[in-house]
């Protein structure tokens with residue numbers, strides 16, 4: 001499969017080289033990325049991976065938006081996932097849109113990494129055969145022009161560091177392009193400047209060498225199997241993330257996602273099993289997260305920063321933040337805020 005090159009925003013060879021380096025990491029990771037990020041692909045709503053807490057928070061926001069659109073009388077919905085990886089988030093959205101009674105669901109996910117797109121296509125095969133669903137995954141580059149028409153997307157996603165891989169000088173073009181196609185809600189997450197190290201597509205135990213060169217927005221990575229990569233990556237402060245999208249969207253939400261859970265996570269190779277099962281601590285951590293998620297001092301030290309933003313074309317009035325309760329069709333097995 002070749003990268004679908006829509007009308008290009010750039011013909012800069014350095015940008016294309018950077019894209020190839022990023023695709024190489026996620027292509028090599030293949031199914032390991034899916035296992036690392038999402039756990040069992042058949043259990044779409046279990047949210048029990050290493051980012052389970054952050055996933056749940058993102059999911060609450062997305063559920064709330066889908067419910068809002070449906071309550072406004074819409075029965076058709078357009079979804080876009082930029083940098084979709086193995087497509088888990090788009091499958092979640094499509095499944096839930098069906099449950100809510102949307103009868104015309106058009107969803108497109110795209111990613112630089114061919115192996116991720118192939119996984120997404122395979123995992124979505126049955127779902128995409130359901131009546132009323134048009135779900136596709138493609139290889140494409142977010143730094144290029146999107147094929148979507150102006151204001152044609154109700155909900156657009158750019159989750160888990162896709163934006164961190166975009167060359168800094170291309171970010172404002174990318175933000176403008178996402179805003180061009182999005183009539184409704186946009187959700188992004190990025191790694192914060194105060195986050196703990198990540199091996200991107202693997203558990204951190206797999207890293208032999210890691211160095212983020214912030215002055216060059218470049219990360220050097222050597223995995224335990226000796227594979228070396230150097231690729232574009234940057235961390236964001238909350239204000240940097242906000243500044244990217246303020247010219248194009250009404251920013252509804254900027255919050256730290258997972259200030260405590262990752263730092264308190266235990267290691268099966270080291271900690272005794274009884275400590276791993278202490279759900280009381282998880283409940284306490286969730287309360288702490290709620291208390292600190294919007295405090296400036298903590299947002300930039302969270303594992304991720306979440307941005308929820310709206311374009312002018314959305315129908316109806318947005319539900320106030322936190323408006324979804326556990327009874328609103330929530331899929332989580334864990335504590336819901």
Ligand SMILES: C[S@@+](CC[C@H](N)C(=O)[O-])C[C@H]1O[C@@H](n2cnc3c(N)ncnc32)[C@H](O)[C@@H]1O
Pocket residue numbers: 019022023026037082083084085086088089110111112113116140141142143158159160161162165166200
């Ligand atoms: C950490 S993964 C996140 C995947 C998915 N959004 C998720 O939440 O599981 C980052 C993804 O961004 C993709 N990516 C990075 N730069 C991209 C670009 N310019 N265009 C499209 N995808 C990109 C990578 O290939 C990778 O699959």
